[in-house]
Amino acid sequence: MQLEFLGTGAGSPSKQRNVTSVALRLLEERNAIWLFDVGEATQHQILYTTIRPRKIEKIFITHLHGDHIFGLPGLLSSRSFQGGNEPLTIYGPVGIKRFVQTALQVSESRLSYPLHFVEIDHEGEIFRDQGFTVYAKKLDHKITCYGYRIVEHDHPGELQxxxxxxxxxxxxxxxxxxxxxxxxxxxxxxxxxxxxxIGPSQPGRIVAILGDTRQTKNAVWLARDANVLVHESTFGKDEAKLAHNYYHSTSKQAAEVAKKAGAKRLFLTHISARYAGKAAYQLAYQVRNYFPATRVVNDLDVFDIPFNKQGERNGE
Structure with missing residues (x-):
């Protein structure tokens, strides 16, 4: 299991950062990729990775602002041209189906694979199979926005x-x-x-990926005992008033969520273009006294998500 960041910027693309998209690489677990948000030019970013669009099995959209969805029509069309014929499911707020279908119809695009939609109209479990369960909770943004909690089921113990x-x-x-x-x-x-x-079971991993949000108790619920929390950091530590006015979070608020939730690592993303170069990394440095395992991520960063150590369970 790996996380690969295809876009880590906020609002509009810059020379340093494309807009939001995160890939959860589940190649060993299910030979598939799950995407979380598909900002403009996500398919261009994929060209710099080893991701194959035909491997994309599910797409989870946090909310319908353009910097999180404008890359969808192009990516879906290109998946057809690149050998994709397996079904793909898009999860997201009500309206995501109309957006995608309108774009495909107006452009007379034809897909070579079945496209399914799950428009989220409730909080809680939205997907479950033998390997994973995914939960969604509402966040506090200008429009309906969700955070996602991905829970890998425990692996059976090995035969001794x-x-x-x-x-x-x-x-x-x-x-x-x-x-x-x-x-x-x-x-x-x-x-x-x-x-x-039979030896002890191997606890599964937990990943929390949040959309744009003010501080909210639902963020803590989603991140509870997570191996990794991906949290927006549009504003710096001392800009809480601005963050509140624009329905976003500061780096300190993200660190507080990680600490309250007992998460193991915090990745800060959705970085404003105001924070370029070294200034972006300060977003992490200034909050490490609140949560030491904090890192500002860059486009195309890839991180392994290891299993817990033997005998360690989430929350310990």
Whole structure:
């Protein structure tokens, strides 16, 4: 599991930063990519990565401001030209379906794959399968805006093969039965319970990706015990009044959310063009006394999201 930042700027693109888009790379987990927001020129940013548009399985839109959605029509069309034929689902506030369908209809674009929409009209669980659950909560922005909490389910424990070999248990189909937790009777009469030979489960990882927002308790809920919190930082530490007036957050407010939630790492994004070069990094430096594991991200940064250490669960 990795996070790759395709755009980290706020409002409009600059020479240093494109507008918002984040890729959650789940290539090992499900051979797929999930995108969160698709600002203008996201498909251009993808050209500088190893991401293949046909691998994009889901797109989650936080809100309908242009710097978060204007890249959608072009990306969806290009996915057809680049061999995409698997279904793609777009999640987002009510209105995202009309925006995309209107753009495709007016431009007479034809997609080579089924396109599905899930317009969010409630808070809570919006997706679940055997590997992941995704939750959405409303944030506090000028228009309807959501944050997303992606929860990877726990991985089953590994079969303790060394323990079986030490007991002279022959390899073969019996190992598969024990791995499934079944009780197996061996040829020599011994009965083995598979549960006795399975190691502890590996806790899944949690990623919280927030849209534009003022301070809100829902941000803390979304980030609770997260391995990574991606939070906007449109304004600096001492600009709380400006942030409130424009429905955004300061770097300090983002750090406070991470601390209250017990998150492990905080990535600051949605950086205003006013903060160029070294000034952008100051957004992180000025709040590390509140939350040390804070980093300002740049376009095309890639970060691994490791599993918790053995025996460590989220929240510990």
């Amino acid at each position: 093969v060394d323990k079986l070999r030490a007991m002279n248990v022959p390899s073969g189909p019996v190992y598969g039965q024990l791995k499934a937790g079944k009780t197996v009777k061996l040829a020599d009469g011994r009965a083995l319970n598979g549960q006795d030979f």
